[in-house]
Amino acid sequence: xxxxxxxxxxxxxxxxxxxxxxxxxxxxxxxxxxxxxxxxxxxxxxxxxxxxxxxxxxxxxxxxxxxxxxxxxxxxxxxxxxxxxxxxxxxxxxxxxxxxxxxxxxxxxxxxxxxxxxxxxxxxxxxxxxxxxxxxxxxxxxxxxxxxxxxxxxxxxxxxxxxxxxxxxxxxxxxxxxxxxxxxxxxxxxxxxxxxxxxxxxxxxxxxxxxxxxxxxxxxxxxxxxxxxxxxxxxxxxxxxxxxxxxxxxxxxxxxxxxxxxxxxxxxxxxxxxxxxxxxxxxxxxxxxxxxx
Numbered sequence: 001x002x003x004x005x006x007x008x009x010x011x012x013x014x015x016x017x018x019x020x021x022x023x024x025x026x027x028x029x030x031x032x033x034x035x036x037x038x039x040x041x042x043x044x045x046x047x048x049x050x051x052x053x054x055x056x057x058x059x060x061x062x063x064x065x066x067x068x069x070x071x072x073x074x075x076x077x078x079x080x081x082x083x084x085x086x087x088x089x090x091x092x093x094x095x096x097x098x099x100x101x102x103x104x105x106x107x108x109x110x111x112x113x114x115x116x117x118x119x120x121x122x123x124x125x126x127x128x129x130x131x132x133x134x135x136x137x138x139x140x141x142x143x144x145x146x147x148x149x150x151x152x153x154x155x156x157x158x159x160x161x162x163x164x165x166x167x168x169x170x171x172x173x174x175x176x177x178x179x180x181x182x183x184x185x186x187x188x189x190x191x192x193x194x195x196x197x198x199x200x201x202x203x204x205x206x207x208x209x210x211x212x213x214x215x216x217x218x219x220x221x222x223x224x225x226x227x228x229x230x231x232x233x234x235x236x237x238x239x240x241x242x243x244x245x246x247x248x249x250x251x252x253x254x255x256x257x258x259x260x261x262x263x264x265x266x267x268x269x270x271x272x273x274x275x276x277x278x279x280x281x282x283x284x285x286x287x288x289x290x291x292x293x
Contacts, residue, residue, distance in 0.1 A: 001206055003059040003271050006086070006193045006224060008216035009067065011237050013052065013260050014042040014075065020257045028257060034075045042075065045257050051264040052078040058273050060206065062086060062196055064189050066181070066220055068141045069099065084200075088141040089183055089220055090192035103195060110186040111143070115170025121145060121182050124165065128158070135178075144183040151178060174219035176238045181220065189220065190227040213270065215263045225249065232266050234259035 007013055014033055017025050020043065031049050034042035044052070055061060056079025064086040065072055072087045072094075085094040091107050093100040116124075122145055125137055133153035139145045159175055166173040166182055173182050193212070200206040214221075214228035217237030222244065225231040232250040233239050236259060245251070250266060252259040268274065 001060055002210050003213060004193075004197055004200070004206060004210055005055065005059055005061045005213045005267055005271075006064045006189070006228070007061070007214065007263070008189075008218070008221050008224075009063055009065045009072075009075065009077075010042070011217045012215050012221075012234060012263065013048070013063075014044055014077075015257045015260065016042055021255075024256045024258065030257070033077060036074055043257070044078065045261055048257065048261045048264055049078045051261065051268070055079065055264060055267055055273075056082070059271060060084075060200060062193060064193060064214075064216075064224060065089075066140075066218075069094065084196045086189055086192040086196065088143055089187055090189045091141055091143045091187045093192055093196060103192070107143070107187060111184045114184055114186045118142065118145060121166070121169075121171060125162075125182070128162065143187060144181065146182065147180040148178055149180060172220075174238065176218045176220075183220065188223045189216075190223040193224060194227070213267055215267075219244075230270055232263055234263065 011019050025043075029046040030043040031046055032040040032042070033044050034040070052061075061079060061082060062084050063072070063077060063082055066089040067087055069087050069092060072085060081097065083096060086092075087094060091104070093103045118139060122137065122139065125145065125147065129137070129147065133150050133155070135148040135150065137145065137147055159173065159180065162180070162182075163173040170185050171182050172185050173180065175181070197206065197210070197212065201208055201210065211229040212227065213230045214224045215232045216224055217234050217239055219238050219242070221233070222239070225233065226246060231246070231248065232252065234252045234255065236255040252262040254262045
């Protein structure tokens with residue numbers, strides 16, 4: 001094969017009802033792809049389901065997410081099973097659904113040498129926050145942590161000051177909606193994808209010149225978008241709010257779940273598969289009126 005597609009999931013391929021927006025949720029045909037606590041949580045449009053299923057048959061697709069393995073396992077992603085997935089923001093590589101211990105050992109060593117420990121970061125966060133605007137402080141995969149906040153009550157100077165503290169200690173801070181992440185600088189999606197690509201070239205699945213295509217909506221996707229030969233982001237999310245761009249980056253015309261459909265069609269067009277159309281008539285009306293929950 002000549003192509004590797006690495007795509008973020010939340011707000012890029014899959015959407016909560018809130019992330020999709022009420023208008024889209026009530027007018028598009030959607031398929032629930034994640035159940036959490038016995039309730040539907042994440043969706044794709046029916047068209048996106050069919051397009052991703054076809055794309056995964058034609059090229060190597062690697063889901064690439066900040067979700068932990070347990071959070072990723074909740075998703076029934078079209079095109080599954082995927083041979084590789086990158087989770088925990090690059091802190092883990094899953095191979096046929098199983099954690100790759102060699103990669104995690106490499107990550108743990110890199111984090112140990114990089115700067116502040118997770119415990120030190122959490123302690124500092126506790127000293128800088130209070131219950132008036134922070135709902136929770138959570139750790140993920142014993143690797144990074146994040147705050148759940150009320151953005152309307154968040155002190156306006158907090159994020160910039162927290163980013164400065166983190167940068168001086170080998171960490172990165174970013175905000176995506178109600179979540180403020182702190183992640184080690186040595187833990188990146190791009191590094192994990194580079195390792196997956198190296199392995200696939202070594203075993204002959206990919207050619208030496210195989211191109212990397214990538215999609216993502218948040219600050220934690222920027223290193224992946226910069227590393228890609230061809231990159232696209234939706235016209236919503238953290239990067240849209242920041243006005244982030246880079247030479248050659250494509251930005252969708254659509255927002256919400258329709259941006260996910262546009263990204264999948266963009267992949268097909270750029271890769272040369274021909275139009276990635278669903279089996280039903282195309283157009284917005286294709287996704288109107290049905291919720292398969």
